[in-house]
Amino acid sequence: MAHSSTILNQLTALFPRHEFESLAKTHHKGQKFRSFNRWSQFLAMITAQLSGRKSLRDLIANLQAQGHRIYHLGMKRTTRATLARVNEQQPYELYKEMFFSLLKRCHVYSPQNRFKFKGKLYLLDATTIDLCLKVFPWAQFRKTKGAVKLHMGLDTDGYLPAFMDMTTGKVHESTWAKALNLPPGSTVVFDKGYNDYNWYQSLTDRKITFVTRLKRNAVRQDLEKRRGRKAHRIVGDQRIRLKGMDSDLRMVEYVDPETKKFYRFITNSFDLKATVIADLYKERWKIELFFKWIKQNLKVKTFLGTTPNAVLTQLWIALCVYLLLSYLKFKAKLGLSLTAILRLLQLNLFERRCLVDLLKPPDIKQPVVSPQLLLWNQL
Numbered sequence: 503m504a505h506s507s508t509i510l511n512q513l514t515a516l517f518p519r520h521e522f523e524s525l526a527k528t529h530h531k532g533q534k535f536r537s538f539n540r541w542s543q544f545l546a547m548i549t550a551q552l553s554g555r556k557s558l559r560d561l562i563a564n565l566q567a568q569g570h571r572i573y574h575l576g577m578k579r580t581t582r583a584t585l586a587r588v589n590e591q592q593p594y595e596l597y598k599e600m601f602f603s604l605l606k607r608c609h610v611y612s613p614q615n616r617f618k619f620k621g622k623l624y625l626l627d628a629t630t631i632d633l634c635l636k637v638f639p640w641a642q643f644r645k646t647k648g649a650v651k652l653h654m655g656l657d658t659d660g661y662l663p664a665f666m667d668m669t670t671g672k673v674h675e676s677t678w679a680k681a682l683n684l685p686p687g688s689t690v691v692f693d694k695g696y697n698d699y700n701w702y703q704s705l706t707d708r709k710i711t712f713v714t715r716l717k718r719n720a721v722r723q724d725l726e727k728r729r730g731r732k733a734h735r736i737v738g739d740q741r742i743r744l745k746g747m748d749s750d751l752r753m754v755e756y757v758d759p760e761t762k763k764f765y766r767f768i769t770n771s772f773d774l775k776a777t778v779i780a781d782l783y784k785e786r787w788k789i790e791l792f793f794k795w796i797k798q799n800l801k802v803k804t805f806l807g808t809t810p811n812a813v814l815t816q817l818w819i820a821l822c823v824y825l826l827l828s829y830l831k832f833k834a835k836l837g838l839s840l841t842a843i844l845r846l847l848q849l850n851l852f853e854r855r856c857l858v859d860l861l862k863p864p865d866i867k868q869p870v871v872s873p874q875l876l877l878w879n880q881l
Contacts, residue, residue: 612660643671
């Protein structure tokens with residue numbers, strides 16, 4: 503069997519080499535490489551994600567052990583110090599552009615969300631990743647604690663990350679959200695952590711629908727109640743005005759039929775059904791599951807470098823791996839979960855097998871029944 507048929511080789515074929523080299527020239531800093539290059543950096547870091555390597559030393563040892571199986575990929579031999587230096591110094595923007603290039607391919611095959619809106623539906627949230635302040639002094643969060651905050655916007659068409667940024671743990675969610683360039687006609691769902699009335703007004707002025715929860719201490723003026731028969735889950739639906747806002751909003755009061763918990767949702771949409779407003783906010787849970795998945799299955803909680811550039815390099819490559827898994831799932835129309843696909847790739851990363859055959863479900867053959875047994879059953 504040909505050397506070029508390793509699983510890793512077939513995966514990296516989804517990133518055209520000529521496109522990568524063009525981006526690498528654009529995002530290069532310092533002198534020209536002598537032996538190591540950005541393609542080798544990418545292969546090493548994607549191997550770290552797919553094989554679950556815990557440190558640079560562990561990663562380099564793994565690559566050296568598999569040297570006879572990956573030389574055909576064009577990967578240069580390297581040392582721990584060289585890879586660490588490239589991660590720290592070479593701009594992470596290369597992998598950010600690669601991410602958005604792969605995102606376009608994923609959208610060709612990704613399924614649409616169940617709400618069937620004309621515009622996009624985005625889910626916003628952020629998660630905090632704790633760091634050691636002595637090792638990451640630039641990420642000060644508390645007096646003796648370091649942290650970075652991963653801000654994310656999830657596109658519900660395939661539940662793919664559409665926006666991502668990393669800040670220190672001190673940056674508030676609403677500060678990051680204000681800088682987002684959301685398209686007019688889209689819908690965005692977020693929790694109470696994004697509470698900012700000026701931003702609410704800005705979204706309304708830009709024809710962007712939002713759904714969130716109302717804070718308990720919000721100062722509001724109750725206006726007219728909406729008429730019509732209410733669904734059994736909806737206990738209130740009325741027009742309100744929040745102090746500091748020019749536009750009126752809609753408040754939907756909802757009781758969860760399972761937990762019996764009471765919720766107040768606010769939105770600038772007066773056209774959607776009240777039950778749809780409640781279902782939209784429930785959809786926000788999907789981004790919580792997304793954060794949980796990448797923390798459990800990808801390398802985003804511990805880092806192989808200590809500078810902001812090294813951390814962002816690792817994060818963007820991790821998101822590229824997530825898109826890669828999603829692309830395989832969408833295009834092949836696999837019934838496998840992302841976790842199952844990742845496990846198959848981890849176990850066979852350096853094996854010379856057909857990727858399509860690897861991901862196919864096994865054929866379940868009917869057991870052969872002996873004629874004697876058939877005769878016995880007829881008695």
